[in-house]
Every structure is written in C-alpha cells, then in structure tokens.
Amino acid sequence: MQIWHYDGRNALKRWPELHPQGDGFRLAEGDWTGEPVRWDDLTFISAHGGQPVYGHKSITGWRLGFTGEIPPEIAAHLPAHSRYGGWIDRVGLGRAAIAFAGLAAVILFIGLKTPAWVAPFVPMSWERKLGDAMVGDFGGRFCRTDAGQEALRKLVGKLESDEDSLSVEVANIAMVNAVALPGGRIILFQGLIDKAKSADEVAGVLGHEMGHVRHRDTMQALIRQLGLSVLLGGFNGDVGGYVNGALAMSYSRDAESQADEASIAALKRANISPADTAAFFDRMGQLEKSMGKMADALSYMSSHPLSEGRRKAFADSAVKGHSYAPALSPAEWQALKTMCKNDPDVAKDDSFIL
C-alpha cells in the first residue's frame, strides 16, 4: 500500500508514511512531518476505481489517498463511503426510492386537495377585498344604463335569492366568455351577449358562474395558482407563463359539472328553459368546428371545456310539455343586449391583453 497526500497549503504532492499516534496519526516524508490528525477529523471524499480519498474536516484541500490494499488496522478507522448522499446511503437506494415515492404521493395528494380544504375557511370579506383589488372598475369597461342594469338585476334575482352577495357586470369586450372572479364577482363579456339568441341562454351561462361562486371555486383556483406559481416559478424561472393567470384559472372537471348542476337547478327554480342553454352550447361547438370562427368560440371553450355530456345534461333537464317562462321580457332582453352600446361613458373595447 502507498499513501499520497496534499496538505492543502501548496500543490506539492507527498508520499508520506502514516504513523499512528494516540487517537489519530501523523504523516511523515523524509524530514517533513505533518500536523497530528485525529481519525475523527477525516471525511470521505471519493473512491475512484476503489481507491478512496479522504479529506480533513477543518483544513480545505487537505487530502489523504491510498493506492493498493489498505491494512485493516488503518481501514478500521476510516469513515464510511458515501454514494447517493446523506441517509440514502444508510437505508439503501431501493428503500429510499420507495420511501420518497410514498412521500411524493402524499405531498401531491395534499397539494391537490389543499385548495379545496382551505378555500371555505377564507373569510368572505377577504375574498371580496381581493376581488375589488383585482378587478376594481375594470378600467371603466363595465357597461351601465338604467334599463340594462334593471334587466340584469332581474335576471340575477331570478337565479339567486341572495343576490346582494353577487356583483354581476357586463364588460364592453368583444370576447365570447364569462368569468367568476373572487368576491362573488361575475363578468359577462359583451361578445357572449352578442352571440346569445335569448336571455335564457345567458341565464344558463350565468347560473354556471354562480355555481362557481357558491362552491368557492374561484378561491380554490386562486390558492392553487398561487401555490403552483411559487413551486413551479422556482423550478423553471418562467416568469411570463402565469401573467395571464387570473383569466386562465381553470377548474377541475368536478367543479365544472357541479357548476352545471347548480345552473340547471337554478334554471328549474326560476322556471327558465334549459333547452336554450343546450342550444347555445351546440352553436358554440359548431363554431369551434368551423375553422373560420374558431377564435370567437375559443375563449369560452378553453375556459369551459365543452363536452357532449354537458350539453346533454342541460337538454335532458328540460321537461317536455312544461311551459317555461322566458327569463326576460323582449324589452328587457333588448335593454341588456344594447347596454354597452347605449352607455356613453363606457371605456372603448381595446381588449389589448384579453
């Protein structure tokens, strides 16, 4: 066996002999003698080709290497080899991997469920403040006329008894979409109202967003988005990726169908026909298929994935032969439709980012 050594002070390589001394040893080569070193001070550095190298806890660059067979009286004092690092070496790779996988599954599960657990405990007043901070007056893009607001209030009142907890607005933006934002704020975009053939269709869409509000889905999505952006933001440094987050907030499939159920129930209570909403979904689906008008439909589709099942749920809930009342009178529907056009103060539709 041969020993090589760097003392960490200069780059000279020495081939000393090792003289045990007390609970450690001393290295000596010719008339050079190193400082006494305790066995405890040694740290494992590496083992290339089975030739281990050791360092010193407090002297950087200090190295002790062996070539050839290490005598057992020395080997007994040397620190253990390290491979994967830390306690993975102690428990073994296989067991560590299984333990990690189990832990990862638990963390993923908690991570996915936490928003749903936490959201109901966020006080409504906080959520309302958050909604106000996020939306404000929407840059003056909310359309307001007396007749239009009266019609909207009536529509909301038919679907929801506790209408004061909601704030429904029509925004002067030519996008076919509707969103539920924190604090019971629901925004219908003018594009959607333009595309709707009747107030009944708007009622179905509105009922759906109200369902999200009731289930605190917006708060859940917000918490999820916050958690994800902290976690993933640290991972890949992609900053631009979540700028458009608030509008792209997506809900789980369960939340979507629950919102649909809430909408259907609300329509039933209000004696409004769900058939029109089904027809609306049908038309949106057609739009999506025809390439030319894809962009129009895309917005609503991307945030509200449309499936045959959804359309069918609305269509099937219509009772044959039952006489439904229209959601709004023709005059009211007209007032709602033209609210943005008739509001002289509304900000222009610049949709620069939306």
Add this chain to the structure above:
Amino acid sequence: MQDKDATAFFFHGSWREFAPIAFTNLLLTIVTLGFYRFWATTRERKYLWGQTHFIDDRLEWTGTGKELFVGFLLVLVLFGVPLVILNFGVQALIFQGHQGVAMALGASAFLFIFYLVGLARFRALRYRLSRTYWHGIRGGSDNQGFSYGLSYMWKTFVGYLPIGLLIPWSMMSLWNERWNAMSFGPHQFQAAGDFAATMKRFLLFYLMPIIIAVAIGVATAIFIPVIQSSVGGGGEPPASFLLMMFAFVLSFYLLLGLVALAFYAKYFREAVGGLSLSTLDFHFTATTKQWLKLFLGDIALVICTLGIGYIFLSYRHWKFFITHMEATGEVILDELTQSETRMSKHGEGLLDALDMGAI
C-alpha cells in the same frame, strides 16, 4: 509527469461508469418530485471532475447538494416570491385600467431580472471555481459580482444597439471581465480574448439573408416559367413548388444555425485562447465541424432513446469540453498555494433557476 498525447487535459471516464450514476439520479429525482436534482448534479460533477486529469492528477469537485439546494431556496425567496406578488399586482392593475403603471412595474421587473442574470453568470463561475480542486488547491474570487451585473446590463444593451453588430464585442468583453475577476490558488486569471477575430464569421449573419434573397430570385426566375406553363396561369401551385418553398425556409434556418455554430466555435477558441493563469496558457481546439458533430450526436442520442439519452448530455458536453481543452506552460507546484478567497455558502442557485451554463 505523464503526458498523454502531449495534452495537459485528459478525460478518461466512460459512459458505462456514468450510466449507473445517471440512472439512479433519474430515479431519485423522479421520486423526490425533482428535489434530488441538486444532489444529482453534485454526483455527476464528482464523477466528471474525478475522471478529468490535468497534467499529473485528477480534478476534484467538492461542491455539495446542500449548497445547490440553499442556492435554490435563496432564488425562491429573493426572486420568486416578489415576482409572484408582482404578477398578481400587474394583473390587478391591468384589470383596473392602470396600464401605464402595470407596464412600468413590468419593465422594472424585467430590468431586475436582467441584472440578476448577469450576477448569476458571475456567481456560477465563481462557485464552480471555488469548488474545483487540483492538488488540494482551489480557485475562487473575492469579487461579489455586483458590478459585473451592471456591466452585463449595459454591455449587452450596447451590443444589440447598432443592429447587433457589437454582440461579439459584448460577449468577449463580458467573458474577459468575468475571468479577470477569478483566481486559482494565489494566481489571478488573465483574460485577453479579442473579439475582432470573430467578426468575419459574425458578419455572415448579415450576408446570409442577401445570399438567400439572391438564391430565391434565381430560383423563381427559373421556376416561374415552368410553373406557368404547367398550370396554364391559374389554379393551385403545384406540390413541387410548395416543397421548394418549404426547403427554402428549412435551409434558411439550418444555414442560420450553422453560421451561429461557426461563430460560436471561433468565439470560444478565441476566448479560451486569451486566457492564462500565471505561466499557463489555455487553448481550445474544437472546430465548427466538431461542434456540429457534438450537437447532431446529442439530437440523435435523445431521439433514438426516446428522450432517456438526455441524462447523458452533461457527460457528452463535459467530455467534449475537456477533450478540446489544452494548456501550455508550466505549473510550479510549491508556488501554487491555497486560495485565500472567500467561500460562499450557497451554490449557483440563480443560474440554476435561469437554466444556463456556467462557461
């Protein structure tokens, strides 16, 4: 002293030895939802450095996974959290119609990130040198890199200003600034790379569009009469024409990639060639063709293994780097004393987060 093929740097690792490291790293990284990657990087480097001989002894990587992890946490706190808050703020401002304020806020965030990128490049190099040992001696720097961050901002900006003509200057100047702040043992690195030698290749970027325009012109002159006669002046253009257009667009990007590679090969040779440490002069020998082979090999490896080959890329790149690294001169061992530079406690977290290479 052994001299293998008269090169000072020699890599004697093998991918068979690297494979168990790479695969166990992949496994542990997956089951820890990515958190093992700091320790994975460390294991890889320990192997790669350990298989790299310089003159008569191997290099040694002494960085730890914990350092990289702490670096990552620092990024998360100093950088990630404010940005998330900023994002929500910008969203809210846009919703409320304060687009001017939102844009100003966004712009200042951009400048902040820009600065951090420069700082991170510097810190990563410093970290790597301070954890690289040879003969028990390490490198490092006492410079914190804060002023380098500013240099990075203005030099990059000036580089792009005259239609990008000064990019080679800004790259080389930043390289020199970075390396001049570094040391190994008691010796300061001297970086005197000259960008002028890379300009000829860089100007190819500007020549390319002209050549292509001429080529398209010639091709149209030849093909248009053919097309007109074949379709009789109406109807859809024939498939051969569309194919030709596609080939043009493709070759444009390929040629642009080749020019970039040719420039980078020259740039890297010049940059390393201008680098010296005490009596040692460094050289880098890889030609454009060798760089091209490296990248084509990378692509083939990743595609043929359905992506798994990705875990071998760090090995391939390190091997390429060391194989083409050379040094001439002499190391006087008893004058090569331990570095007195400060050791930072955390790793290259910023750079890691921004996903960039150190050199």
